[in-house]
Amino acid sequence: MTEKLLPTTVVGSYPQPDWLVDRDLLKSGPVPRARMTALWRVPEPYLEEAQDDATIVAIRDMERAGIDVITDGEIRRESYSNRFATALDGMAPEPALVMDPSGRERPYPLVVGPIRRGHAVEVRDMEFLRANTDKPAKMTLPGPFTISKQMKNEFYSDEDEAVMDIAAALNEEVRDLVAAGADVIQLDEPWLRFDPAAAERIAVKAIDRALDGVSVTTVIHLCFGYAALVKGEKPAGYAFLPQLADSVADQISIESAQPDLDLGVLADLAPKKVILGVINLADPAAETADDVARRIRKALGFIEPVRLIPGPDCGMKYLPRETAFAKLRALADGASQVRRTL
Incomplete structure (x- = not known):
């Protein structure tokens, strides 16, 4: 069977319903690093069932929109990273206050012992996703380098040792996710750009350790941050990108629509396939199929069709649900429009 050209995907998250989370609280502050249980509107005894129901809504929206490779919408997460990171052994029961790169003091997971994966974290999520769709399914996890930059370390004398222990823990989780039915595994590594010198030293080694022995399709996602939280102009290029080849x-996976990325960087990523952001999440209006088709055709001036996978710039959790759905439908329709001409 011929592989479908320009298959569409989501990066990870989809909007959580207002009845499930306090969206005003979600949007009021930075992305949570430690747990933020105050976000949930549903009491604990009923929370898992409510999250299951909301996950089905996200799955069906992606299917109805015509997306080819879907996720569970990360509905059960307060952020893309904190659910997995805080579940690891070696973390103290209570977080520590840390000054982040923006100068804000905020709670971070506190490392007080060797980092290990004591139990499965997202395997039930994957089993639920697999049971509720016949489409190719992707599960996302924070990458080892990014997790290491989102914690306060009071145990390791060697930061690289911490990164590699995180990578080993991720590998155990990834293998179980594949056994649970994942067709695609994605590691989110937005923090590579904040410390390119350290990334140069350890990031690829750690990513390879996290994905060691994985037989399904694997993805590394980079971005410049959620459009709803990152104000002003985004860079036109990544500080750490060609090395991922x-x-x-x-x-x-890279964002392109909002930052107006210099698409010449696509040449640096050969022979990888590229999930290219062609949906601008900073724009409150949904793109049209023609908008998406135009962005895809521009990218095809730099990359062959068999290597291009259109998607949103980043996760969609901060958008209104109706906007997110309209953008996904435009994504699917725009890709179909170009596909018919190839």
């Missing part, structure tokens, strides 16, 4: 990952 040497990783074992099959695909590299």
Whole structure:
């Protein structure tokens, strides 16, 4: 069977319903690093059932929109990273206050012992996703480098040792996710750009360790941050990108629509497939199919169709649900429009 050209995907998250989370609280502050249980509107005894119901809504929206590779919408997460990171052994029961790169003091997971994966974290999420769709399904996890930058370390004398222990813990989780039915595994590594010197030293090694022995399609996602939280102009290029061509990952996911990325960087990623952001999440209006088709055709001036996977710039959790759905439908329709001409 011929592989479908320009298959569409989401990066990870989809809007959580207002009845499930306090969206005003979600949007009021920075992305949570420690747990933020105050976000949930549903009491604990009923929370898992409510999250299951909201996950089905997200799955069906992606299917109805015509997206080819879907996720569970990350509905059960307060942020893309904190659910997995805080579940690891070696973390103190209570977080520590840390000054982040923006100068804000905020709670971070506190490392007080060797980092290990004591139990599965997202395997039930994957089993639920697999039971509720016949489409190719992707599960996302924070990458080892990014997790290491979102914690306060009071145990390791060697930061690289911490990164590699995180990578080993991720590998155990990834293998179980594949066994649970994942067709695609994505590691989110937005923090590579904040410390390119450290990324140069350890990031590819850690990514390869996290994905060691994985038989399904693997992805590394980079971005400049959620559009709802990152104000002003975004950079036109990544500080750490060409190096990922040497990783074992099959695909590299980058945002392009909002920052107006210099698409010449696509040449640096050969022979990887590229999930390219063609949906601008800073724009409150949904793109049209023609808008999406135009962005895809521009990208095809730099990359062959068999290597291009259109998607949103980043996760969609901060958008209104109706906007997110309209953008996904435009994504699917725009890709279909170009596909018919190839």
